[in-house]
Amino acid sequence: MWDEWETDLRIYHECPFKSSSKIIAVPISLLITLRRIERMTNNEFLMYCDCEEKEGVIIVNNCHFPRQEVTTASVDVEEPSLKPVVIHRHPRGVHGFSGTDYEYINANHRISLLFVDGKIRKGVITEKMPCGIYMYVPINDDDIIYIFDKIDVDEDLIKQFNENVKVKVYHNIDYKEYYRHL
Numbered sequence: 001m002w003d004e005w006e007t008d009l010r011i012y013h014e015c016p017f018k019s020s021s022k023i024i025a026v027p028i029s030l031l032i033t034l035r036r037i038e039r040m041t042n043n044e045f046l047m048y049c050d051c052e053e054k055e056g057v058i059i060v061n062n063c064h065f066p067r068q069e070v071t072t073a074s075v076d077v078e079e080p081s082l083k084p085v086v087i088h089r090h091p092r093g094v095h096g097f098s099g100t101d102y103e104y105i106n107a108n109h110r111i112s113l114l115f116v117d118g119k120i121r122k123g124v125i126t127e128k129m130p131c132g133i134y135m136y137v138p139i140n141d142d143d144i145i146y147i148f149d150k151i152d153v154d155e156d157l158i159k160q161f162n163e164n165v166k167v168k169v170y171h172n173i174d175y176k177e178y179y180r181h182l
């Protein structure tokens with residue numbers, strides 16, 4: 001046995017290669033638009049965005065709604081994209097990423113942000129470490145800042161939402177009718 005003082009090992013509390021935490025900058029007009037849409041639906045929805053990085057700040061821009069089918073618990077995107085940023089909404093105050101989110105959303109985009117109850121409250125950035133592995137670096141709401149562009153709803157985005165985000169319709173069998181004929 002030896003004690004810690006004699007090992008000469010440098011023991012870290014977290015990966016020293018991990019880059020310092022990032023700041024994500026979201027335009028105010030996008031926040032206002034998401035809040036408007038949040039009042040229009042109880043369903044999930046998803047949008048893709050571009051981003052640019054300046055001085056360690058990642059600025060989200062050029063957002064759009066791809067064609068998608070949604071329910072209160074799922075999003076099926078018809079036109080998946082490799083855009084670097086994805087923002088999706090969880091209704092009913094679900095503040096965490098689900099297993100499905102990690103598998104289908106977070107793993108396929110550099111930055112994934114979660115919009116819940118009027119704010120972007122959580123996210124992850126997928127980063128390649130110098131040792132070669134990829135890591136999810138968490139983003140908390142403290143890492144998100146809102147930048148002033150215009151205090152106005154983006155009507156083009158609302159229009160796109162209405163055109164591209166469709167509620168999934170389940171065609172249930174009418175069982176009563178079915179059994180009557182047996």
Ligand SMILES: [Zn+2]
Pocket residue numbers: 088089090097098101
């Ligand atoms: Zn989700």
